[in-house]
Amino acid sequence: MSYEPKLAAALSGATMRQLSHWRRAGKSGAVLVPEVSDRRPILYSFRDVVALRACVRLRQETSLQKIRRALNTLREDLGEREHLSSYALVTDGGSIYLAEPDQAVDLIRGGNVVIHQLVDVLAPFYQDGRRIPALLSPREHLTVEPAVRGGEPVIHGTRIPATEVAALVRDGIQPERIVDFYPGVSAEAARDAVDFSDYVDSYGDSAPRQVAA
Template identity: 75%
Template sequence: MSYEPKLAAALSGATLRQLSHWRRSTAVRGAVLVPELSASRPILYSFRDVVALRACVHWRQDTSLQKIRRALDTLRDDLNEHEHLSRYRLVASADTIYLAAPDHAVDLVQKRGNLVIHEMVDVLAPFYRNGRQIPNLLHPREHLSVDPLVRGGEPVIEGTRIPAAEVAALLQDGVPPESIRDFYPGVTAAAARDAADFTAYVDSYSDEGFRQAAS
């Protein structure tokens, strides 16, 4: 499963403008996150990319993009860490960003040595950004799930391999939620409504007004 920018934005909480900005290197700093599936059109993100993007959104709420780029350059160039960004536990504060280990954390910006970190952010959990709730990554709605082992991570009806987008499309074509069982016997009306609600949420990331306001 690959995630087009709109779905990657909806699942991560980033705006489309941020995704574009974070893909690019600057004259002095590297890119924040380059999609591992395709960095040129069509741009395609992986499940690991979406996990990393959620972390980036959390960091950006606490610190500047300049410090994020500096921290990532330290991680990659000074510490020679080149695993996918989702493999690292990074914690941001107003002053710096730490690479966290179980019992200590390495300062990636101020370079003051090892510091103890007591609280970690769960990047998979739901959170609020710009007045809207970014859903739990693995359960974006009560009856929906995202599992990289099921259809590559495409949002599906919980307990099935049925894509949420296909169920939502039937409702958009006028099929009542109570009649969705005629097409997919394992899908309840409540699950169909969740599929439609989540699809509308994803589609909201196409709205230019929202992108401008949330950037």
């Protein structure tokens, strides 16, 4: 399973504009280049989505310039070449730190400081007034697990794609009748599938809100 930009945006909280901007290399390199495909069709991996969520959380409190600078320090000065999702990056607004079990490396100013609290990038958060859902449970009856259909959102406890359930409801099948097509899928789960699909589609609006990159 790979994620098209619209779904990657919906699961990460990044805007489509940010995804495009972050793919482009600045003086310090790109923030994140999709590891599945960085050319059309552009496709992101599950690890990319985790990393994007971290970048969105960092961007809430610090500038993109600092993020690029911190990533350049991480990659070039420290020689860390693993996928960005492998690292815990936190900020206090003034600097960005590579968090380790008992300390954190300051990626902007150099040196070590102690970090007492790390941000859980998998947990829900708010971005520009929009609630970004928990990555592994974007709705009460939906789950995202890399080991299940490669991370495609599915009905909880099944391998049934949420998009297929949502498509049936949008075609006129009542949520209460979804069980006739997919035994074990409740009406509540079907409604969650539609609600989540509507949320994902909102990232494909032709005129998205303008936000800072």
